[in-house]
Amino acid sequence: MILAAGYGTRLRPITHDYPKPMAEVLGSPLLYFGLLNMKKAGIKNVVINLHHLSSSIVQSIGKEHDGLNISYSFEETLLGTGGGVKKAEKYLRSNGNPFLLFHGDTLFDFDLKKLFKSHNNDLDYATLVLKKVENMRGYGAVGIDENGQIKSFANWVDYKGPPLKERFFCGIHLLSPKIFDVIPMHEEYCITRQGYPNLIKNNKRIMASEHEGYFSDIGTPLRLWQANMDLLCGKPILKNIDPFHRFEKSLGPKDKNGMLINEKTIWIGKNTEIDKDATIKAPAIIDDGAIISKGAQVGPYSIVGKHSFVNKGAQVHFSVVFSDTHVGQNEVCNHRIICKEHRVDVNV
Incomplete structure (x- = not known):
């Protein structure tokens, strides 16, 4: 239960x-x-x-x-x-x-x-x-x-x-x-x-x-943000769950054992649209159906959720964008959780 x-x-x-x-x-x-x-x-x-x-x-x-x-x-x-x-x-x-x-x-x-x-x-x-x-x-x-x-x-x-x-x-x-x-x-x-x-x-x-093993009680916005950052950069060594298995492709170097280096990896989902003039810095996730517009910057340490839209010139750094969420034109998000209706800044 x-x-x-x-x-x-x-x-x-x-x-x-x-x-x-x-x-x-x-x-x-x-x-x-x-x-x-x-x-x-x-x-x-x-x-x-x-x-x-x-x-x-x-x-x-x-x-x-x-x-x-x-x-x-x-x-x-x-x-x-x-x-x-x-x-x-x-x-x-x-x-x-x-x-x-x-x-x-x-x-x-x-x-x-x-x-x-x-x-x-x-x-x-x-x-x-x-x-x-x-x-x-x-x-x-x-x-x-x-x-x-x-x-x-x-x-x-x-x-x-x-x-x-x-x-x-x-x-x-x-x-x-x-x-x-x-x-x-x-x-x-x-x-x-x-x-x-x-x-x-x-x-x-x-x-x-x-x-x-890894444990986090997601009780506050800061803990939610921290859990995202922890897993994104591979800080905990996970043995029983793999949060990255579902991504269609990953871009980044591998270590001597052939394993991806989380802090240097970009994970990309299915049916994404990333403008050639957008900038994506590792570590980052661009999830299924997400759209990254011209001149937008995503990363480092950022997640753009499923079917979300990052508009022209927007900057998303050290931030978590929930699914089905719109990031406005030239909007600057830094250490932030971005939801459909709210922007929550976290004090690290």
Whole structure:
């Protein structure tokens, strides 16, 4: 299940026009990366809960996406993580197997098969993906004992005992169906603030699965911009997802192993129109159907989304242009996210 119902208030004004999971990274909605992770893990059936701007998600994803069967759980009022899971119980509990749960606004590159292997469906209520973070200050630390069992959860569990190993919770859960027995019906309920602390206090098994790999919580415009820049320049070494596989061609040198050097590469999609007098500087993406006009400059470190139009003389540097967006004549965009209705400058 992918949680996609929230308002995304911290990402405003972008989320005035887009539900947060439809914010774009390298020209694709965040939700697409979540679905790709599910497919890589061998999952075939996906539930997405919806509320804010739900129609745009349904229109983009449909009932089938890249071989995945998609169902939707509509919430008239927001129910929180636990309440949303409870409402979708008919989809998630049918076969008695554990199910994956994560937020549609997270971008991660983890081996989820490892998570499934570590989970005991009979004994564990949940297994949570944790990551080592250099400085835990500002994060709600999860404490795990020597057996990998979670004994403290942020400040919601009053733990007294031997010192615990502290890790960051990535918001990725693998849940046994018995979790439904502890979630109330028809009310807002947070599984992390209410469900897990209550289970831990009653000595029920909530287990940890530690993972290494790229993770970003796309909660603010700056984080969204940074995720685009990180992936565009190849800063994280991705092992489980390839955000560049769909591009028709790439222009740039290769290293001694025959691999593209991200910081020196231009990726070009299908049916693009790039004027001979336009300038494209690597790294950059010109996505499917995009038009770059005479005298326009794109890059370095820039993405022009699908079917977007960069008008004459416009400059797009260190910026992200969402799909179906118009950049005006002679408009200068620097360290900016450009959407259909809004321009959001980021302070780096």
